[in-house]
Amino acid sequence: MEEKVKVRGLHKYFGDLEVLRGIDLDVYKGDVVCIIGPSGSGKSTFLRCLNMLEQPTHGEVTVDGYLLTKKHAQIDKIRQNIGMVFQQFNLFPHLSVLQNIMLSPVDCKLLTKTEAEDVARKLLARVGLAEKADEYPRQLSGGQQQRVAIARALAMNPDVMLFDEPTSALDPEMIGEVLAVMKDLAEDGMTMIIVTHEMKFARDVADRVIFMDGGVIVEDGSPMQIFDETKEDRTKKFLGMVM
Amino acid sequence: MNFTRVFQEAIPSLAWGFLMTVEITLISLFFAFFLGLIACLFNTSKKRALRYIAKFYIWLVRGTPMLVQAMFIYLGLPQLIQLLIYPDFRLTAFQAGAIVLSLNAGAYIAEILRGGIQAVDPGQMEAARSLGMSKSRSMYKVILPQALRISIPSLVNQSIITLKDTSIISAIGLAEIVYQAKIYVGKSMEFFATYTIIALFYLAFVTLLTWLSSYLEKRLNYGRKG
Numbered sequence A: 001m002e003e004k005v006k007v008r009g010l011h012k013y014f015g016d017l018e019v020l021r022g023i024d025l026d027v028y029k030g031d032v033v034c035i036i037g038p039s040g041s042g043k044s045t046f047l048r049c050l051n052m053l054e055q056p057t058h059g060e061v062t063v064d065g066y067l068l069t070k071k072h073a074q075i076d077k078i079r080q081n082i083g084m085v086f087q088q089f090n091l092f093p094h095l096s097v098l099q100n101i102m103l104s105p106v107d108c109k110l111l112t113k114t115e116a117e118d119v120a121r122k123l124l125a126r127v128g129l130a131e132k133a134d135e136y137p138r139q140l141s142g143g144q145q146q147r148v149a150i151a152r153a154l155a156m157n158p159d160v161m162l163f164d165e166p167t168s169a170l171d172p173e174m175i176g177e178v179l180a181v182m183k184d185l186a187e188d189g190m191t192m193i194i195v196t197h198e199m200k201f202a203r204d205v206a207d208r209v210i211f212m213d214g215g216v217i218v219e220d221g222s223p224m225q226i227f228d229e230t231k232e233d234r235t236k237k238f239l240g241m242v243m
Numbered sequence B: 001m002n003f004t005r006v007f008q009e010a011i012p013s014l015a016w017g018f019l020m021t022v023e024i025t026l027i028s029l030f031f032a033f034f035l036g037l038i039a040c041l042f043n044t045s046k047k048r049a050l051r052y053i054a055k056f057y058i059w060l061v062r063g064t065p066m067l068v069q070a071m072f073i074y075l076g077l078p079q080l081i082q083l084l085i086y087p088d089f090r091l092t093a094f095q096a097g098a099i100v101l102s103l104n105a106g107a108y109i110a111e112i113l114r115g116g117i118q119a120v121d122p123g124q125m126e127a128a129r130s131l132g133m134s135k136s137r138s139m140y141k142v143i144l145p146q147a148l149r150i151s152i153p154s155l156v157n158q159s160i161i162t163l164k165d166t167s168i169i170s171a172i173g174l175a176e177i178v179y180q181a182k183i184y185v186g187k188s189m190e191f192f193a194t195y196t197i198i199a200l201f202y203l204a205f206v207t208l209l210t211w212l213s214s215y216l217e218k219r220l221n222y223g224r225k226g
């Protein structure tokens, strides 16, 4: 099986604070990996190290066979292949929905304007927002904005998608529509790494669940192994609190 | 206090003077904007040398009165250049004035834009970078448009300040409106009427700028209500 993400001995310090304390991970093509864990355990930091939004202090990160942590890595080029979805959506408020999606493929010269518009409209239809193409992010609900953000990331035709708590900023009634889009993506074979507090989603959709605590991976297994059969006290305690 | 007399005698020269005022203001603001943008990008650059250049420029402009700068550029600088490079070097009052006003407004605009850039959510840069756009392209396509929108009121404010600052340039003999007024009141002694009319010229233009500001802010609303 094709390895998409490989992490070896990853450490991250913020000043004196060691936030990631040696992480190893292998993710293969089509894997859907959910990362769960208590607040401050380093989940976001770990995810952000995978596309170099944070610079790892030690260790190696390889995505699609390309070593990101080497000196003079062509980081912009690699990132085109790694989509990221943020908790706060981070849509560009000065651009229409369509322009948000078209911006990067055109600016990075992956697509012409016409091609990009075509792709953008198809993706909007896929996330159920075809009729919102000409509106501005501000005019959309949170759930709609997050779906546009997913479409925007997909427009780069990435091999791997990273999600950092994509539903945590949403009103409860909008969580479902975003999870549905993600589930659709997972079924389509996208390789996904998702930091989430949605345990039901993790159980239903994930191939693997990773429990992080204190900057390390405490457990890594199938949803059943983590949610039903865990022998780790820390996992039990965490699951006891959130479920 | 004979307004009719002042109107008949002085309006042509005052209007010409005001045209000069507006002309030098607009030209200076044009250069100041690019100067300010460059200084701002230098100031926020990772390269220390660029940051120092920007900081030195802003420090120099903020730390000296504009009148002194005007004298320096108009009289002092040409002397130096005549001595070192080109013996016939001269600047007109308009050129020297435009340089001084551009340098001044540029320094303040640099700070305005820096504030605007800092006011943009850092998540915007992260989103653009995570899509694979380079830092400079992200700046140009994502951060600057938002920073400019935020900066409009301050930029218009700076334009008003520059408009008023042109009166200082009358000190080096630029025939703008205050200069024309001084000449006229010297002959006619019509202080009240003349300076009232001058104030009205300025007020009219500042009002225009204020309208422009709210128009721009509305135009760049991006679906914001109200």
Ligand SMILES: Nc1ncnc2c1ncn2[C@@H]1O[C@H](COP(=O)(O)OP(=O)(O)OP(=O)(O)O)[C@@H](O)[C@H]1O
Binding pocket: A014, A017, A019, A037, A038, A039, A040, A041, A042, A043, A044, A045, A046
């Ligand atoms: N830029 C930063 N500078 C300094 N400390 C940071 C920075 N980012 C994160 N941290 C610290 O690193 C630790 C891990 O943060 P991180 O955001 O990765 O946790 P998390 O697991 O995502 O938590 P949450 O569930 O609340 O999002 C926290 O103690 C946090 O305060």
Ligand SMILES: [Mg+2]
Binding pocket: A043, A044, A045, A164, A165
């Ligand atoms: Mg987090």
